[in-house]
Amino acid sequence: MNIKKHFETEAIRTQSERSQFSEHSVPLYITSSFVFDDAEDMRASFAEEKEKNIYSRFSNPNTTEFVEKIVQMEGAESGYAFATGMAAIFSTFGALLSSGDHVVSCRSVFGSTHTLFTKYLPKWNIETSYFKVDEVDKIDSLIKPDTKILYAETPTNPGVDILDLKQLGQIAKKHNILLVIDNCFATPYLQRPIEFGADIVVHSATKLIDGQGRVLGGVAVGRTDLIREIYLFSRNTGPAMSPFNAWVLSKSLETLAVRVEKHCDNANQVAKFLENHSNVNWVRYPFLKSHPQYEVAKKQMKLGGNIVAFEVKGGIEAGRKFLNNIKMCSLSANLGDTRTIVTHPASTTHSKLDENDRLEVSITDGLVRISIGLEYIDDIINDLDQALKA
Ligand SMILES: *Cc1c(COP(=O)(O)O)cnc(C)c1O
Numbered sequence: 001m002n003i004k005k006h007f008e009t010e011a012i013r014t015q016s017e018r019s020q021f022s023e024h025s026v027p028l029y030i031t032s033s034f035v036f037d038d039a040e041d042m043r044a045s046f047a048e049e050k051e052k053n054i055y056s057r058f059s060n061p062n063t064t065e066f067v068e069k070i071v072q073m074e075g076a077e078s079g080y081a082f083a084t085g086m087a088a089i090f091s092t093f094g095a096l097l098s099s100g101d102h103v104v105s106c107r108s109v110f111g112s113t114h115t116l117f118t119k120y121l122p123k124w125n126i127e128t129s130y131f132k133v134d135e136v137d138k139i140d141s142l143i144k145p146d147t148k149i150l151y152a153e154t155p156t157n158p159g160v161d162i163l164d165l166k167q168l169g170q171i172a173k174k175h176n177i178l179l180v181i182d183n184c185f186a187t188p189y190l191q192r193p194i195e196f197g198a199d200i201v202v203h204s205a206t207k208l209i210d211g212q213g214r215v216l217g218g219v220a221v222g223r224t225d226l227i228r229e230i231y232l233f234s235r236n237t238g239p240a241m242s243p244f245n246a247w248v249l250s251k252s253l254e255t256l257a258v259r260v261e262k263h264c265d266n267a268n269q270v271a272k273f274l275e276n277h278s279n280v281n282w283v284r285y286p287f288l289k290s291h292p293q294y295e296v297a298k299k300q301m302k303l304g305g306n307i308v309a310f311e312v313k314g315g316i317e318a319g320r321k322f323l324n325n326i327k328m329c330s331l332s333a334n335l336g337d338t339r340t341i342v343t344h345p346a347s348t349t350h351s352k353l354d355e356n357d358r359l360e361v362s363i364t365d366g367l368v369r370i371s372i373g374l375e376y377i378d379d380i381i382n383d384l385d386q387a388l389k390a
Helices: 007-013 039-046 061-074 085-096 111-124 136-142 165-175 224-237 243-254 256-275 294-300 315-325 355-360 377-389
Strands: 078-082 102-106 127-131 147-153 178-182 200-204 218-222 280-284 307-312 341-343 367-371
Touching: 007 061, 007 243, 007 256, 061 078, 061 218, 061 243, 078 085, 078 224, 085 111, 085 147, 085 178, 085 200, 085 218, 085 224, 102 111, 111 127, 127 136, 136 165, 147 165, 165 178, 165 294, 200 224, 218 224, 243 256, 256 280, 256 307, 256 377, 307 315, 315 341, 315 367, 315 377
Parallel strands: 102 127, 102 147, 147 178, 178 200
Antiparallel strands: 078 218, 200 218, 280 307, 307 367, 341 367
């Protein structure tokens, strides 16, 4: 009998078969291709009558192990691993859309995803209509006969808004379109979009899944028929994850639950500290009662995540000054690292947008985004406090 194990156990005990050396920790399979016993073995493998590795662009024991774990964690049927999160997102669209198709997406999406929608997909005659985070009621009116995909991230970057996954799942079902969710900020430990009706879940594994700022990676999991299309697209276009990164990321998953628990605990304390700070206008954290979608967050997330956004008093200049006075935390573009990272979107990542466009994605001039790390909580708070007071 196959007893279903818990999340933490699956993350640790899902493993490739041991080799002749009976290793306890799975080895790294650095090989571009695999060998066959004879002509029949090779024919049957290519015909997919056998599940054998052929070439590492198609599959490799390390990427297979990594994907199996994410599939388990997300409650999906199948998956495929990519070199980066953007490769996972692009390949999902590339595989599932045709010329003339239409996408409906939340406007608050990762910057490169927005560029994909506005600059590249239109080259293949695929248009995207946007709704804002507080316009979920408008989605019905955006859907056309050619709409194929409803796309969203929650929590969003960098505004930390929350979208109601159950509501999105119901809308997608009603219109018979695919729901694709970027679950990067939550990780499957906090939130499983498939339970709410998502057909595909994509991740940047670069963030909390690696969790230590070492490697890039991406993954798409979901329904077998859809993943099959994504796999065939990727097998032919070549965005595969390297075996080394898969090995690193599979090890990372063994500690995902404990790491994310601690990230969230630290983030919760930072959010409460900032909420009471005299130099802060407001704080956005999903598990603060003051968050506009607090009730929804509580329903669909186990904990509030590790990203806290807040507005420092004094606009753009105050935001820049805050960053300049940070002593310990890192000024960096990554997130979900062991190290706490602060960014000021209005003067950096989103500086090319004008103020109105920034406000569309909840970025005010003084908005600071913090990816809370695993340092001792007092040290994180002390650094933020001295930078706010300086
Ligand atoms: C970082 C990120 C991506 C892109 O992932 P890469 O691994 O950098 O390509 C996509 N979505 C979200 C929400 C992200 O934070």
